[in-house]
Every structure is written in C-alpha cells, then in structure tokens.
Amino acid sequence: MSRTIRSLILEFFYQHPKQDLEHGPVVDWVTEQHLKENTTPPRDIWRTVRHLHQEGILIKVNKGVYRYDPEQVTNRELFDFSEETKEAILQRDQYQCVVCGRGRKDGVELCVDHIKPKDKGGDNSIENGQTLCTEHNLLKKNYTQTEAGKRYFIKIYKQAVANNDIRMINFCKGIFDVYDTYKLNGHIKRPNGKE
Structure with missing residues (x-):
C-alpha cells in the first residue's frame, strides 16, 4: 500500500527536526518517494504542508519555509472552541x-x-x-474569504441573468469591479465578459 502525501511530508520533516525547510527540497523528496510507489505525480504537496501548520504540527518560519519541532508539538494545546x-x-x-x-x-x-x-x-x-x-x-x-465571496457573487450573478434581474446583474458587476480595482482574485474569471 502506498504512503499518503501527508505521511511522506511528515516523514521528511521528522528526519529533519528543528531545521528550517524550504519548499523545493520538501516537494522534491516527497515527489521522488511518491513516484516509487505510484505512476502519477503527487498533487497539492504544499497545501498539505500548510494544513499541517494549521493543525499545529509544523511551524511557519517564513513564506515557504516551515520547521518541525517535536517539543513544540508535544506541548501544544489543541486549538478548538470549547x-x-x-x-x-x-x-x-x-x-x-x-x-x-x-x-x-x-x-x-x-x-x-x-x-x-x-x-x-x-x-x-x-x-x-x-x-x-x-x-x-x-x-x-478551500478558498480564502475573498475567493469564496467572489465565487458566491458569480453564483448570484448567474441566477440574476437567468431571471433577467437587471438590478442584481448590475449590483454583481459593481462587486466584480471592486475586485478588479483592488486586484483581488484575478485568477477567478468574472462571468460577465471582463477579466
């Protein structure tokens, strides 16, 4: 049975405790190990690293740099609402x-x-x-709050077009203009013909 991406990432960090590890070496090693057991390349390695950080297992040192500290993991409190x-x-x-x-x-x-x-x-x-x-x-x-918001307004826009609701169509276009003005989430294409 092949190891999961998560288990491979943890294995690499466990082998390098208290070291600041950059994106490249982690991805390269995990990819190499994954391909020994699978025919397709691994997906979302760095997203899994970020999830491990959010769980309190890895420490974010800098953008794209993480560290595993066994003492910190042992002493961490579970992070959830009472x-x-x-x-x-x-x-x-x-x-x-x-x-x-x-x-x-x-x-x-x-x-x-x-x-x-x-x-x-x-x-x-x-x-x-x-x-x-x-x-x-x-x-x-799955998305940042602004990404989720833009996707939500895209959904509203499409419903407004289907209902020929001009007022709501114009409202959504105005929201998309604000995203454009502040250069937020340009990777999500707005549905009304503008980029």
Whole structure:
C-alpha cells in the first residue's frame, strides 16, 4: 500500500527536526518517494504542508519555509472552541449561517468557524467565531474569504441573468469591479465578459 502525501511530508520533516525547510527540497523528496510507489505525480504537496501548520504540527518560519519541532508539538494545546463557546456563538448568530441565513430550522448542519485562523493569529474567543453552514464552511476552507465571496457573487450573478434581474446583474458587476480595482482574485474569471 502506498504512503499518503501527508505521511511522506511528515516523514521528511521528522528526519529533519528543528531545521528550517524550504519548499523545493520538501516537494522534491516527497515527489521522488511518491513516484516509487505510484505512476502519477503527487498533487497539492504544499497545501498539505500548510494544513499541517494549521493543525499545529509544523511551524511557519517564513513564506515557504516551515520547521518541525517535536517539543513544540508535544506541548501544544489543541486549538478548538470549547463547547460553551460554540454554544454562545451559535446563540449569538441565532443558529443560522452568517453567509446564507440557513440554519437548523431548514435542516442544515451548522459549524462554528474561526474568522481569523490560528496560523494568522486567531484565538478561541466568541468574537473570533462565526456560524457557517457546512457548504459555506467548506468554501471557506478551500478558498480564502475573498475567493469564496467572489465565487458566491458569480453564483448570484448567474441566477440574476437567468431571471433577467437587471438590478442584481448590475449590483454583481459593481462587486466584480471592486475586485478588479483592488486586484483581488484575478485568477477567478468574472462571468460577465471582463477579466
């Protein structure tokens, strides 16, 4: 049975404890080991490294540089909201997703999410929590908040076009213009013909 990308990354960092490791050597070694057991190249190696950092297993030293410190991992606290804090956040948000407004009354599963993640200095306070439905929680995990927002407005725009809702079409175009003005998420093509 072949080893997972995660297990290969961990193996490499375990072999080099307390060393600052750059992107290149990690990716090269993991790719080499993966290809010994698989015919296709590995995917998303660096995304997995970032996830290991978010879990508190790796330390981010600089952009593209991470370190494994066994002492830090042994002493780290698990980073999650307490049950009391989760309940307080759910109550504050009225048991509804702060993005779409759906909630328990709609049969939607809810998650309590960190607004600012641990790796960016976030904490477990009520103020740093928000209620999301599983769909919007997944979107946020897969994309930055601005990426998730742009994709959400693309969805609204397409619905507005289908309904010939000129007011909403123009509203969405205005939002896309703001993304363009501030050069945010240009890799996500806007649906109304502009880049």
